[in-house]
Structure formats: C-alpha cells, structure tokens
Amino acid sequence: MNILHIDCSPRPESQSRQLSAAIVKKLLDVAPGASISRRDFAAAPLPHASSDYATALSSPATLAAPPKGALELSEALIQEVEAADVIVIGTPMNNLTVPSVFKAWIDQILRAGRTFMSTPAGKVGMLRDRPVFIGIASGGVFTGDRANQPDFLTPYLSVVLGSIGLTTQQFLSVQATAFLDRDQATLARDKALAAIDLTVIREVPCL
Structure with a gap:
C-alpha cells in the first residue's frame, strides 16, 4: 500500500500535523509494509498557477495544444495521486476554508480531460476512488x-475531491485549538481518531 501524506500547516508542531501523523500511524498499524510519499506544502510550497498553465486550461483548443511544459507540474501531482492507495491530508482551517498552499495543489490536480470530464450535469471524476482521510485543526x-x-x-473539499472521483472521504477534526492546553489538545485528537473507520482500506486492491 502506498500512502500519500500531505501537510499544509506552516507550524511544525501544529495540531493538523499531529492529527495527520496519527492517522498515518493508524494506517501503518493495519498495513505495516506500506510506503509513504510525502508532500509538505510549508517546507516546499507549490507555485500558484502560472500564466502558461492558466492559458492551457482556458479552452479546449489550448488544452489540446498547451504551451511547452505548462502541464508538467500538474501531471506530476496527478500521478502522485494515481500512485497512492490512500491519501492522508492534514490542514488547518484558515479563515473558514483551506489555506492557499492547499488551494494551489487543488488547482493543479483538477484538470479537465485528465481528472474530470465536464458534462451538462457537472464534473464527472476520471480517477479511481481510494480512501481519503482529512485531518482538520481549527482555532474556533x-x-x-x-x-x-x-x-x-469540509463541503468544499468534499465536492472538489468527489469531482475527480475521490468519493471515499473521512473528515476528522480537532476544534477550538486556540483555547486548548496540551493535555486538552491530546484528548481532542484522541477523540477525533476514535471516529476513524479503517474498514475502508480493506477495499484497497493491494491489501
């Protein structure tokens, strides 16, 4: 099993990082031979969409003949998702939604004709479904x-991930982190982890 582990918080000891690490540990308890691919958007933030990338996505014609190299980063990130059997995401809630470093990743992996098809009924995912665990830390x-x-x-991520085919999602949260001491934060994290449903990984092909 290959786990793609993504963290978004700029703080090295953040609650979202601790939560995502705890989720990965639980997965390793079930599948100790799993490999881990890592994306840390604080240590190595992705660039926001370039002019060439935006141009490539602007119409079916430009997407069919994109500027040279315009889709390289997008393709690399999509292939990481395709290679993963399970995805674990740790993210803070920044100003009620996802941080910009996470949005930069989303903007690269949602690509018409590659990860979703546009239909009269909306986006239809083109990727194989796999479990996605999203650990959220919120000050409020x-x-x-x-x-x-x-x-x-959570509603945004649910729709975004679902639109590319990743519909098996679990959201785990540690809330009110601005008001918790260390022991309270640990209890809140343990409570969040108690809600995790690891039975979904039985559907992972390599297990």
Missing part, C-alpha cells in the same frame, strides 16, 4: 451546538 468551533463560525472547508 465549526460543528455542534457550540459552533461559532461557519464551515466552508
């Missing part, structure tokens, strides 16, 4: 009776 509270802010992150 966005679910339940104590919610004090809206959530544009």
Whole structure:
C-alpha cells in the first residue's frame, strides 16, 4: 500500500500535523509494509498557477495544444495521486476554508480531460476512488451546538475531491485549538481518531 501524506500547516508542531501523523500511524498499524510519499506544502510550497498553465486550461483548443511544459507540474501531482492507495491530508482551517498552499495543489490536480470530464450535469471524476482521510485543526468551533463560525472547508473539499472521483472521504477534526492546553489538545485528537473507520482500506486492491 502506498500512502500519500500531505501537510499544509506552516507550524511544525501544529495540531493538523499531529492529527495527520496519527492517522498515518493508524494506517501503518493495519498495513505495516506500506510506503509513504510525502508532500509538505510549508517546507516546499507549490507555485500558484502560472500564466502558461492558466492559458492551457482556458479552452479546449489550448488544452489540446498547451504551451511547452505548462502541464508538467500538474501531471506530476496527478500521478502522485494515481500512485497512492490512500491519501492522508492534514490542514488547518484558515479563515473558514483551506489555506492557499492547499488551494494551489487543488488547482493543479483538477484538470479537465485528465481528472474530470465536464458534462451538462457537472464534473464527472476520471480517477479511481481510494480512501481519503482529512485531518482538520481549527482555532474556533465549526460543528455542534457550540459552533461559532461557519464551515466552508469540509463541503468544499468534499465536492472538489468527489469531482475527480475521490468519493471515499473521512473528515476528522480537532476544534477550538486556540483555547486548548496540551493535555486538552491530546484528548481532542484522541477523540477525533476514535471516529476513524479503517474498514475502508480493506477495499484497497493491494491489501
């Protein structure tokens, strides 16, 4: 099994990093021989869409004959997703949604004719489904009776990933991190991990 492990937080000891690492550890408990491919968007941020890339995606004609090299980064990132049997993402909720470094990755892997088809009914995914675990850390509270802010992150990611074929998704969150001490944060992380459903990886072809 190959795990693609993505982190987005700029803080080395962030709650989202600790949560994603804990998810990977749980996966390794089930599949100890798994390999891990790593993308750390704080240590190695992706560039935002270049002029050539934007031009290539601007119409079917330019996509059929893109500027030289315009799609190289996109293709490399898509191939990483295709090579993964499981994807683990750790991300903070920044200003109610995903951080820009994560959005830069999304903009490269959503590509018409490559990862999705445009139809009258909307986007149809072209990639094989595989489990995606998304660990979210939020300074505020966005679910339940104590919610004090809206959530544009989980519905957005659900649609975005689903539009390319990644529909087996699990969202795990540690909330109110701005108000938790170390012990409380550990308990919150353990509570989030208790909700993880690892039975989905039984569907992974190589297991």
